[in-house]
């Protein structure tokens with residue numbers, strides 16, 4: 001098989017050149033990192049679960065007219081996506097106080113917010129992805145006024161969709177992060193949801209018990225991350241056949 005050209009390698013995914021211009025292959029690794037990669041591990045099967053879950057969310061969004069980079073899943077770990085220029089901002093939507101918002105404002109985790117709150121973080125590992133204001137975004141030209149309007153509109157629609165999907169299977173969507181890219185068609189550009197949507201980038205709590213079913217399990221050493229992600233996949237009906245490699249058993 002011909003060797004593929006690697007375009008980019010991040011902490012949890014690798015991008016390869018796609019089969020056609022304007023496409024890429026996104027490979028989901030098993031690597032888990034937290035606190036700007038200060039904590040890291042390899043979690044057997046995480047990449048497979050995130051590939052299937054991101055497929056479910058992104059194809060669902062495409063289906064309701066929210067544009068995403070997702071074209072189709074290729075195999076257990078890879079999906080075909082549209083190539084975009086990623087805007088260097090992480091867009092976080094919060095429905096319930098948790099994580100860095102709770103810390104920064106002294107809000108107890110689990111406090112419902114009066115309305116969804118949208119925040120922007122500048123994507124820069126060396127700086128630890130700092131929270132930035134809209135004025136800073138405009139002044140440094142990371143995005144225009146129109147881009148900001150479009151990003152907020154996309155984030156709100158993703159929040160509505162994902163909240164509903166999760167609620168239907170007894171899970172509260174506490175918060176999530178998305179990344180957005182520019183897709184060019186001649187002189188026209190449109191913003192589309194890119195990267196991934198998975199339990200790596202969301203906070204998901206069981207509605208009845210409050211059990212965490214997301215990457216906080218890894219960040220806070222709360223148990224098995226694959227068990228948590230498998231539970232989300234099982235409830236959503238996308239449990240891949242074999243998320244962890246089956247070890248061959250010796251026969252005698």
Ligand code: TMP
Pocket residue numbers: 092098099100101129175176177200201202203
């Ligand atoms: P935070 O409370 O730590 O700011 O996280 C908010 C949301 O963003 C949460 O759902 C986890 C997600 N997130 C990422 O996807 N990547 C990151 O690097 C961080 C810090 C958070």
